[in-house]
Amino acid sequence: MRETRALADRIEAYLLRLLDQAAGMIEVRRCDLAEHFSCVPSQINYVLTTRFTTDRGYVVESRRGGSGYIRIVRVEPAPAESRWSWVLQQIGETISRRRADSLLAELVRRGWINERQAIVTRHMLERETTSLRDLEPEWQDLFRAALLRSLLAVVLGGA
Amino acid sequence: MRETRALADRIEAYLLRLLDQAAGMIEVRRCDLAEHFSCVPSQINYVLTTRFTTDRGYVVESRRGGSGYIRIVRVEPAPAESRWSWVLQQIGETISRRRADSLLAELVRRGWINERQAIVTRHMLERETTSLRDLEPEWQDLFRAALLRSLLAVVLGGA
DNA sequence: GGTATAATGGCGAAGGAAGGTCAAGAAAGG
DNA sequence: CCTTTCTTGACCTTCCTTCGCCATTATACC
Structure with missing residues (x-):
């Protein structure tokens, strides 16, 4: 007996419905969900890691131990999917200072961030990168990329 | 019959409420608290050591023996000191994941950032730190501190 | 004043209650 | 077929709660 849709899809749909009803932020218990869908608990993790990613505008937090929980937050305003993925692509794995500067300039030009935020x-970016100047150069560009991703996630995410 | 929130959370909430009412400084008796929440006294110690830490801006003093007490003081930034410099001081040179979480929780509690920004x-912080997981641990804490400084600079409008 | 006793609080170990991770195999899709 | 996606299960980590025993202080009694 084959389900029409994959279990993972049904769990995703269920969580999305809950999110709609709850204005974009829910707390569930992994074991409850697993029981509700008669599956192993780790299936829930699979759904979370494949469906509720940052790229799609979700943040997942959890706590272990007694009365633990899993919290799913839809980040508002949803960092306009295409816009955000464009930015991620521009940053890439590593980024030099020069390329970071020109990217920021481009973002201002497009009106996605304002001048002050860029500054x-x-x-x-400058201050913290040089604070880690003892690090080998290849790590520095990696670090700058991580920093820039995070900063833009906050700025573009309206946080 | 399972409590929705962990006992430790309820005790924390209770103490925070008392602190608010009492302008940031309270004295309680461990045994009274334990009785009030129908738990063993050491549960109170657990709450104190995990919730009312220096990272979150609290100082806990106590005295044993007859008429002993536990005093909790919320440490505010000195008037001349800006929020930003207080935050910088809390972050320090390096910061662990746990301490970062604590600090963010306290910033939310103080209303300096909102829940969503904290999330x-x-x-x-988590995502980008683990993306650099091949880095030696001491660099990771250094990196986390840099990241947190930068993110809060943007959010709080510091820098 | 010294000492015994009672009244506090502190500490660390042990157990329980969540959730996380990883890898192997199955199913689906191309 | 071959690749990608899904599903499961065994084992790990984190957080909470309780318990037993220890340390310190005030006070009553001599």
Whole structure:
């Protein structure tokens, strides 16, 4: 007996429905969900890691131990999917100072961030990268990329 | 019959409420609290050591023996000191994941950032730190501190 | 004043209650 | 077929709760 849709899809749909009803933020218990769908608990993790990713505009937090929980938050305003993925692509795995600067300039030109945000971001990028100047150069570009991704996630995410 | 929230959380909430009512400084008796929540006294110690830490801006003093007490003081930034410099001081040179979580929780409690900002920040911290997991641990804490400084600079408008 | 006793609080180990991770195999899709 | 996606199960980590025993202080009694 084959289900029409994969279990993972049904769990995803269920969580999305809950999110709609609850204004974008829910807390569930992994074991409850697993029981509800008669599956192993780790199936829930699979759904979370494949469906509720940052790229799609979700943040998942959890706590272990007694009365633990899993919290799913839809980040608002959903960082306009295409916009965000474009930015991620521009940043890539590593990014030089020069490329970071020009990317920030481009974001301002497009009106995605304002001048002030660009200035603060540039400043932090510079300041914190040099604070780790003892690190080998290849790590620095990796680090700058991580920093820039995070900063833009916050700025573009309206946080 | 399972409590929705963990006992430790309820005790924390209770103490925070008392602190608010009492302008940031309270004295309680461990045994009274334990009785009030129908738990063993050491549960109180657990709450104190996990919730009312220096990272979150609290100082706990106590005295044993007859008429002993536990005093909890919320440490506010000195008037001359800006929020930003207080935050910088809390972060320090390096910061663990646990301490970062604590600090973010306290910033939310103080109303300096909102829940959503904290969630996104926490998530970025986690995500980007593990993306550099091949780095030696001491660098990771250094990196986390840099990341947290930068993110909060943007969110709080510091820098 | 010294000492015994009662009244506090502190500490660390042990157990329980969640959730997380990883890898192997099955199913589906191309 | 071959690749990708899904599903499961065994084992791990984190957080909470309780318990037993220890340390310190005030006070009553001599």
